[in-house]
Amino acid sequence: MKKILVICTAALLCAVCEVKAQIPSVTLKDINGKTVRTDTLSNNGKPMIIDFFATWCKPCNRELDAISEEYEEWQEKTGVKLIAVSIDQAQNINKVKPLVDQHQWPFETVLLDPNSEFKRALGIQMIPYVLIVDGNGKIVYKHNGYTDGAEEELIEKVEELIK
Numbered sequence: 001m002k003k004i005l006v007i008c009t010a011a012l013l014c015a016v017c018e019v020k021a022q023i024p025s026v027t028l029k030d031i032n033g034k035t036v037r038t039d040t041l042s043n044n045g046k047p048m049i050i051d052f053f054a055t056w057c058k059p060c061n062r063e064l065d066a067i068s069e070e071y072e073e074w075q076e077k078t079g080v081k082l083i084a085v086s087i088d089q090a091q092n093i094n095k096v097k098p099l100v101d102q103h104q105w106p107f108e109t110v111l112l113d114p115n116s117e118f119k120r121a122l123g124i125q126m127i128p129y130v131l132i133v134d135g136n137g138k139i140v141y142k143h144n145g146y147t148d149g150a151e152e153e154l155i156e157k158v159e160e161l162i163k
Contacts, residue, residue: 024121055095060128065103068104077155082107
């Protein structure tokens with residue numbers, strides 16, 4: 001009986017450890033100057049990908065280009081929405097919109113985090129850095145760095161969420 005109680009307690013504790021973090025609340029602007037609170041980001045109950053990048057980061061740009069090529073299909077299959085977050089400092093903020101336009105990235109939301117408040121609130125050290133957020137606003141996956149083809153793992157994780 002004691003053994004069963006110990007096992008049940010351990011299982012309960014492990015279940016508590018599985019509680020996922022919510023998106024922290026930071027106020028940012030998007031590339032059009034609109035104020036956005038990060039804790040209000042949502043996708044009507046569907047998953048979101050949040051991708052941290054900088055204009056000067058070549059792997060970041062390659063990652064966003066690769067996702068961009070698949071994005072329309074991903075949206076049709078899963079309803080996923082991508083939010084790109086630039087960590088460019090204030091003196092380089094004016095380079096973000098031209099870069100997004102040049103690459104024709106089709107993402108609905110591009111946020112500016114010039115003081116790295118959002119990045120710090122999430123404990124992010126390196127970019128590119130990607131989060132997947134479930135339909136309830138909980139962070140369920142984190143990944144940093146980019147290698148060609150890594151975007152396939154992203155969509156697999158999103159597909160697992162909607163099953």
